[in-house]
């Protein structure tokens with residue numbers, strides 16, 4: 001078990017290996033845009049990983065293709081609907097869109 005911290009609300013929650021990052025965030029009550037419900041089509045869930053990148057699954061080609069269509073993408077960008085928590089280190093993310 002590792003810890004997920006969601007900024008800017010500073011919500012801290014326990015997560016397990018294999019958890020989907022977006023699902024974990026929504027379960028915590030975080031307000032994250034997810035118009036396509038995790039289909040990697042809308043880009044609304046875009047966030048920055050501030051710490052613990054190695055605690056998350058690697059970026060896939062599909063995720064990169066969607067990220068390439070979003071304004072404001074940087075080296076810390078991920079789509080949490082495409083990310084699996086590996087459980088190897090604590091993770092901190094910054095939500096960029098709100099619903």
Ligand code: FES
Pocket residue numbers: 033034035036037038039040041042043044045046066079080081082
């Ligand atoms: S929920 Fe639509 S891309 Fe992640």
